[in-house]
Amino acid sequence: MKKSERNKEARPLSLQEIGDRNEPGANEVWQLRLYVAGQTPRSVAAFANLKRICEDHLAGRYNIEVVDLVKHPQLAAGDQILAIPTLVRKLPQPLRKIVGDLRDTERALVGLQIRPAAMGE
Amino acid sequence: MPRMRIRTMRAVQKLGNDNRSLPKAPTGIQGLDEVTRGGFPRGRPTLICGSAGAGKTLLAMEFLIRGATEYNEPGVFMAFEETAPELTQNLRSLGFDLDELAKEKKLAIDFVRLERSEIDETGDYDLEGLFIRLGAAIDAIRAKRVVLDTIENLFAGLQNEGILRAELRRLFRWLKDRGITAVITAERGDGALTRHGLEEYVSDCVLLLDHRVTDQVSTRRLRVVKYRGTAHGTNEYPFLIDEDGFSVLPVTSLGLDHEVSDERISSGVPRLDTMLSGEGFYRGTTILVSGTAGTGKTSLAASFVDAACQRGERCLYFSFEESPGQLIRNMRSIGLNLEQWTKKKLLQFHSSRATFYGLEMHLAIIHKIVLGFQPRVVVLDPVGSLIQAGNQRDAHSMMIRLIDFLKQRGITAFLTNLTSGGEALERTDVEISSIVDTWLFTRDIELDGERNRALYVLKSRGMAHSNQLREFLLSPLGVDLLDVYVGPDGVLTGSSRLSQEAREKSAALARRQDAERRDRDRKRKREALEARIAALRKEFEVEEAEVETASEEDASREEMIADNREAMSRSRRADLVKDGVDGKRKRRKGAR
Numbered sequence: 001m002k003k004s005e006r007n008k009e010a011r012p013l014s015l016q017e018i019g020d021r022n023e024p025g026a027n028e029v030w031q032l033r034l035y036v037a038g039q040t041p042r043s044v045a046a047f048a049n050l051k052r053i054c055e056d057h058l059a060g061r062y063n064i065e066v067v068d069l070v071k072h073p074q075l076a077a078g079d080q081i082l083a084i085p086t087l088v089r090k091l092p093q094p095l096r097k098i099v100g101d102l103r104d105t106e107r108a109l110v111g112l113q114i115r116p117a118a119m120g121e
Numbered sequence: 122m123p124r125m126r127i128r129t130m131r132a133v134q135k136l137g138n139d140n141r142s143l144p145k146a147p148t149g150i151q152g153l154d155e156v157t158r159g160g161f162p163r164g165r166p167t168l169i170c171g172s173a174g175a176g177k178t179l180l181a182m183e184f185l186i187r188g189a190t191e192y193n194e195p196g197v198f199m200a201f202e203e204t205a206p207e208l209t210q211n212l213r214s215l216g217f218d219l220d221e222l223a224k225e226k227k228l229a230i231d232f233v234r235l236e237r238s239e240i241d242e243t244g245d246y247d248l249e250g251l252f253i254r255l256g257a258a259i260d261a262i263r264a265k266r267v268v269l270d271t272i273e274n275l276f277a278g279l280q281n282e283g284i285l286r287a288e289l290r291r292l293f294r295w296l297k298d299r300g301i302t303a304v305i306t307a308e309r310g311d312g313a314l315t316r317h318g319l320e321e322y323v324s325d326c327v328l329l330l331d332h333r334v335t336d337q338v339s340t341r342r343l344r345v346v347k348y349r350g351t352a353h354g355t356n357e358y359p360f361l362i363d364e365d366g367f368s369v370l371p372v373t374s375l376g377l378d379h380e381v382s383d384e385r386i387s388s389g390v391p392r393l394d395t396m397l398s399g400e401g402f403y404r405g406t407t408i409l410v411s412g413t414a415g416t417g418k419t420s421l422a423a424s425f426v427d428a429a430c431q432r433g434e435r436c437l438y439f440s441f442e443e444s445p446g447q448l449i450r451n452m453r454s455i456g457l458n459l460e461q462w463t464k465k466k467l468l469q470f471h472s473s474r475a476t477f478y479g480l481e482m483h484l485a486i487i488h489k490i491v492l493g494f495q496p497r498v499v500v501l502d503p504v505g506s507l508i509q510a511g512n513q514r515d516a517h518s519m520m521i522r523l524i525d526f527l528k529q530r531g532i533t534a535f536l537t538n539l540t541s542g543g544e545a546l547e548r549t550d551v552e553i554s555s556i557v558d559t560w561l562f563t564r565d566i567e568l569d570g571e572r573n574r575a576l577y578v579l580k581s582r583g584m585a586h587s588n589q590l591r592e593f594l595l596s597p598l599g600v601d602l603l604d605v606y607v608g609p610d611g612v613l614t615g616s617s618r619l620s621q622e623a624r625e626k627s628a629a630l631a632r633r634q635d636a637e638r639r640d641r642d643r644k645r646k647r648e649a650l651e652a653r654i655a656a657l658r659k660e661f662e663v664e665e666a667e668v669e670t671a672s673e674e675d676a677s678r679e680e681m682i683a684d685n686r687e688a689m690s691r692s693r694r695a696d697l698v699k700d701g702v703d704g705k706r707k708r709r710k711g712a713r
Contacts, residue, residue, distance in 0.1 A: 069253045073254065073257035076254045077231065080236075084248070107241065108241075111243060
């Protein structure tokens with residue numbers, strides 16, 4: 001139920017903007033930032049899941065930055081991070097956030113708005 | 122554990138009051154520390170709940186500001202609703218400069234924005250990010266106090282309630298472990314204290330703020346729902362939010378243990394002082410003047426205030442019917458210049474319509490102004506109109522609280538009360554007659570087509586007061602009392618007193634003239650009598666003289682006769698000469 005709602009929200013964006021922007025070139029580099037707090041099992045899992053998704057769908061055109069808030073607590077306020085881990089899609093616009101360890105690939109793709117078309121390439 | 126104990130003991134020593142068991146962090150908010158007996162539980166979270174607009178954010182913020190400025194305890198404000206600039210602006214209108222405090226590293230505001238539309242959730246997570254942010258902010262300014270306003274917004278931003286609840290529980294535990302005195306605000310829910318049941322986690326101290334509107338009059342109230350491990354006031358206390366921030370009126374936490382004064386102060390009317398055993402009221406007592414409309418209650422109050430100001434004492438005049446300007450003008454007509462005292466800042470007027478606020482609000486305002494101005498004399502004119510702002514029972518208990526509050530501070534309270542015509546005269550609307558110390562009663566006496574004022578002392582505790590009814594005169598020279606005429610025709614006042622006095626005067630004059638005339642008559646009679654006596658005596662003397670003359674003549678004639686007889690007998694050579702001479706001598710002696 002909730003999933004379908006979220007798709008409804010996401011669809012207009014993906015059709016008009018993201019679709020136009022991503023499809024032709026596919027050369028835009030995705031800027032992703034993963035916020036973690038220390039080397040917890042959850043953080044490690046989140047990074048592994050993210051890496052896998054990116055390799056599968058965005059091979060060669062993504063950039064992952066890992067921010068450890070234990071080391072840089074002042075960075076938490078900038079992206080309004082509360083939950084750990086949080087993945088922030090800085091580019092392409094608009095900004096998206098996905099909290100959790102990304103173990104559900106389906107939902108992670110929806111959250112990142114990676115279109116099935118891209119998957120097919 | 123030992124460290125914890127040391128901290129606890131130190132805190133107790135600092136507080137030094139009755140609650141040895143639980144250390145408290147004073148809020149510095151007027152009245153709230155009295156209600157909570159010392160403040161919020163130190164090192165523990167306190168929950169403030171209430172509906173929208175109840176004043177939660179302000180109370181929480183003031184707790185931080187007072188902590189930072191008065192108790193040297195820096196604080197972190199984590200805002201989930203308003204941004205830092207918004208908060209700064211809102212609190213500037215209440216006289217707090219957050220920027221300044223932030224610059225001094227006494228206060229940190231962290232705005233947390235959660236936008237559900239841009240967040241997706243997949244898999245496990247925790248709120249470590251929140252902990253890290255909070256921890257960093259606390260460490261940056263060495264904060265002792267934290268406010269989370271309103272943490273329930275997390276429920277709107279994140280879906281997984283199970284994770285949230287677990288994380289909140291962990292958060293409060295974490296705050297406790299760090300020894301942070303925390304305040305958490307929450308929206309009031311239906312049938313529960315908070316919408317998301319936060320009271321489950323924050324169970325040490327729960328405050329409920331309420332904003333009620335009864336008969337179109339709003340009153341804010343605060344109640345300590347629970348406070349573990351300590352006694353606290355359990356009632357609902359009215360509170361104010363005004364230009365000085367938050368203030369609670371701890372109205373029921375008063376007792377009958379105020380100090381009493383033997384000092385006497387003048388009522389401003391010399392004759393009235395005379396009626397009160399010559400010296401006036403006792404300082405710190407409560408004086409009630411009741412009476413029907415237009416009997417001079419306000420004038421008496423103004424005279425009292427004028428006298429107090431002349432002694433250099435500060436006075437507060439609460440008027441619920443007249444504006445300050447009107448009062449000053451009206452009192453000028455009886456020779457009282459009150460304006461000079463307001464200019465010298467000895468006298469303050471506060472005029473407001475009784476129906477403008479709720480009764481509790483009125484009293485909260487009075488309370489606050491009294492604490493701010495520190496007067497020696499407070500006038501409430503008229504106190505009965507306050508009843509319009511509440512119901513009778515409320516009004517009664519609130520008046521008792523107010524009077525106790527004033528007494529405790531040694532403030533002399535002067536209350537006026539309007540008695541409406543139809544009722545028994547010697548009662549008051551708010552039933553406060555039993556708690557006042559001096560009760561003056563003014564009434565009008567209608568006679569011979571005119572109304573005059575009269576005053577008497579119904580009671581005055583602790584002094585031998587006059588039992589006489591006095592006529593009460595308002596003239597351009599001020600308030601004065603006169604003896605009423607009590608004569609065979611009853612009590613007379615005003616012009617009938619004057620005419621009666623005039624009649625008496627003329628009667629007395631006539632009597633005096635009569636007496637004088639009688640006196641003159643008597644004198645004249647006496648003079649006449651004495652004259653007659655003198656004449657008679659004269660007459661008698663004349664007669665006496667005549668008689669003497671006659672008897673002398675007789676004697677000389679007899680002598681002559683005797684001489685003649687002697688001569689005759691000598692010529693006849695008679696023998697009885699000697700006898701004749703002796704007899705003549707004897708007879709002369711007898712005539713004298």
